[in-house]
Amino acid sequence: MEISNDLSNEMAQYQAGDIVYVFYRNPHTQDVANIQEAAVVNNPDNPGELALFLYETYYPLTNELAVYSSEVEAKEAYQHYFEGM
Structure with missing residues (x-):
C-alpha cells in the first residue's frame, strides 16, 4: 500500500x-x-x-510508466535496469 501511495504522489508532481x-x-x-x-x-x-505526448500519440500518465524528471535521472535508471544485466 505504501508503495502505491508514493507512486501516486510522484505522478501528482507533474503538470x-x-x-x-x-x-x-x-x-x-x-528488446531495444x-x-x-x-x-x-x-x-x-x-x-x-x-x-x-510522445511520437504524435497520447499515453495516459499512470504509475505503470517509468517517468523521470531529468535526462540524467533517466540515464542512471537505464544503466541500472538495462546495462547492469
Whole structure:
C-alpha cells in the first residue's frame, strides 16, 4: 500500500507543460529500449487527467510508466535496469 501511495504522489508532481523522460521500446524490436523526451499534457480523451505526448500519440500518465524528471535521472535508471544485466 505504501508503495502505491508514493507512486501516486510522484505522478501528482507533474503538470501540463512539463518535459519528462521515459523509456520507449521500439514497437518493431521489443528488446531495444531508448530514453525519449516526452511532454506532459492535458489528456484530450479524459479531461482532468494528464497524458504523455510522445511520437504524435497520447499515453495516459499512470504509475505503470517509468517517468523521470531529468535526462540524467533517466540515464542512471537505464544503466541500472538495462546495462547492469
